[in-house]
Amino acid sequence: MASVTIIEFGGTEHEVEIEPGKSLMQIAVDNSIPGIDADCGGACACGTCHVIVADAWFAKTGQTSDEETMMLGMTPERAETSRLACQIETSDALDGMVVQLPEFQM
Template sequence: MGQITFIEHDGTQHEVTLEADKSLMQHAVDNLVPGIDADCGGGCACGTCHVIVDDGWYAKTGAINGDEQQMLDMTPEGAATSRLACQVQVTEAMDGLVVRLPEFQM
């Protein structure tokens, strides 16, 4: 089994077991990772599951659609590798993925 590491803004790390075919947001929610609010439940409608993907992993997270980009454009802590965790479908190839959480969600 693989793993995904979520790193809070203060540096606290949360390692969770990778489960293919679940969203990155669902991994965080199922494992009680603080800092992922997921207010809309994964509908790409709120931006409260914003994560910043480590550079080396960004390409593996897939393409950003227009709705996600609009939400990310409103995120004050956005970065070049920002994603909404609800829009990232986890695959076995993401074993070792590292994402960082912003200080605040929208």
């Protein structure tokens, strides 16, 4: 089964199974990953599911919408490969992907 690794700011790693078609945010919430707040429930309206995607995987996460770019623009910990986990639809093509959580969510 395909999986992704989510690394908390402090370094704790969580390997979670991909459920194709679900967002990375929903998978993180379903697996009780600390550091993913998901306040808006995946509506791309709050920025509390910010993840920093490993460089090698960023292009595979899809296009960033204008709405997502605006939300990410408000976070002080934005990186070149920042995404909102609610906007990353998982698939087997993401098997092995690694994402890092920032110290704080907005």
